Amino acid sequence: MKALVARDYGPLEDLVVEEMPVPVPGPGQLLVRTEAAALNPADTALITGAMRDVLPVGHPFIPGVDTAGIVVAVGEGVTRFAVGDPVLAWNGIPSGTLAEFAIVGDGPGTGHRPAALDPVRAAALPTATLTGAALLDAAEVKPGGTLLIVGASGGIGSFLVQMAVQAGVRVLATGRAEDEEYLRGLGAHEFIDYRDAAVAAQTRRLVPGGVDAVIDLALAGPALAGSAAAVRSGGLVVSPKGGPDLFDGGVTGVYTGVTRPEGRLEGFATQAAEGRLQVPIAAEYPFADVRQAVIDFPRRHLLGKAIVVFPPIEAE
Numbered sequence: 001m002k003a004l005v006a007r008d009y010g011p012l013e014d015l016v017v018e019e020m021p022v023p024v025p026g027p028g029q030l031l032v033r034t035e036a037a038a039l040n041p042a043d044t045a046l047i048t049g050a051m052r053d054v055l056p057v058g059h060p061f062i063p064g065v066d067t068a069g070i071v072v073a074v075g076e077g078v079t080r081f082a083v084g085d086p087v088l089a090w091n092g093i094p095s096g097t098l099a100e101f102a103i104v105g106d107g108p109g110t111g112h113r114p115a116a117l118d119p120v121r122a123a124a125l126p127t128a129t130l131t132g133a134a135l136l137d138a139a140e141v142k143p144g145g146t147l148l149i150v151g152a153s154g155g156i157g158s159f160l161v162q163m164a165v166q167a168g169v170r171v172l173a174t175g176r177a178e179d180e181e182y183l184r185g186l187g188a189h190e191f192i193d194y195r196d197a198a199v200a201a202q203t204r205r206l207v208p209g210g211v212d213a214v215i216d217l218a219l220a221g222p223a224l225a226g227s228a229a230a231v232r233s234g235g236l237v238v239s240p241k242g243g244p245d246l247f248d249g250g251v252t253g254v255y256t257g258v259t260r261p262e263g264r265l266e267g268f269a270t271q272a273a274e275g276r277l278q279v280p281i282a283a284e285y286p287f288a289d290v291r292q293a294v295i296d297f298p299r300r301h302l303l304g305k306a307i308v309v310f311p312p313i314e315a316e
Contacts, residue, residue: 001022004062005060009049030105032069035069036119037123038306043294044063047294055093062098062102067104070087080106086122089126124305128156130265132163146213148203148227150214151218153179153182154303154304165187172192172207176195177195186280210232214235222243225244229249236254238254238256280305281304285307
């Protein structure tokens with residue numbers, strides 16, 4: 001099979017597309033013929049070695065954690081899926097979805113794909129929706145409460161805005177000035193241009209006492225103090241990137257990433273298939289351009305997800 005391969009840690013430009021053995025599913029695993037795969041910031045961090053201290057990978061390494069495709073083989077003990085089933089999956093580490101075939105687990109990170117959900121939109125869902133939902137759970141904002149989402153226009157943020165609005169939360173979303181129409185189209189009640197003035201000051205003009213929580217998708221570590229300044233006393237700063245446990249004003253830091261409660265991914269797939277969840281696709285690349293897609297990814301300001309689309313294997 002053809003796959004995007006990193007032979008060692010290094011710059012994205014060192015990636016190559018080459019022939020690799022088709023993997024064999026073990027117990028509790030599925031082999032999926034890839035139809036589409038999404039790109040995520042973790043992919044580039046794993047390739048370059050930026051995460052090697054916490055998530056080392058073996059080489060040769062095939063990146064990619066989100067996939068949509070067709071089951072072509074199942075391992076021992078798999079009963080929920082059968083050959084021919086359309087699926088979507090969060091593959092996690094050791095990744096491997098930027099290849100014509102990928103192994104995924106028979107667990108809550110893999111779901112049946114509704115007939116009305118095409119592979120491109122399906123591939124966009126796993127990391128972004130599962131992370132967004134986990135962050136929203138951690139923020140503990142009740143209906144009628146207020147939530148500031150920093151970095152709202154990207155892959156996770158685009159879904160998070162919608163989830164929060166559906167939960168009855170007043171959403172303040174940050175982005176560039178040109179992102180305002182897009183974010184309001186996703187349901188954001190208020191827009192803040194992070195390049196215009198301090199986000200905390202703008203937030204407190206809109207919500208004088210401070211918001212109940214901030215979900216910051218852009219910053220990490222001590223830099224989160226700027227977002228914490230937008231939060232009311234006793235509120236929360238939530239991030240997938242890590243930072244202090246406590247901020248000035250009695251604001252607490254909470255840190256989480258992808259979680260996979262049973263049925264959650266399939267629930268989002270159903271919402272997307274029925275049109276109750278928008279799936280913004282910012283860029284599509286054919287697999288022939290997968291190397292360039294990964295090189296471009298950290299350099300582009302994308303409203304939504306970037307997707308690599310695979311041709312049918314029999315067409316090659």
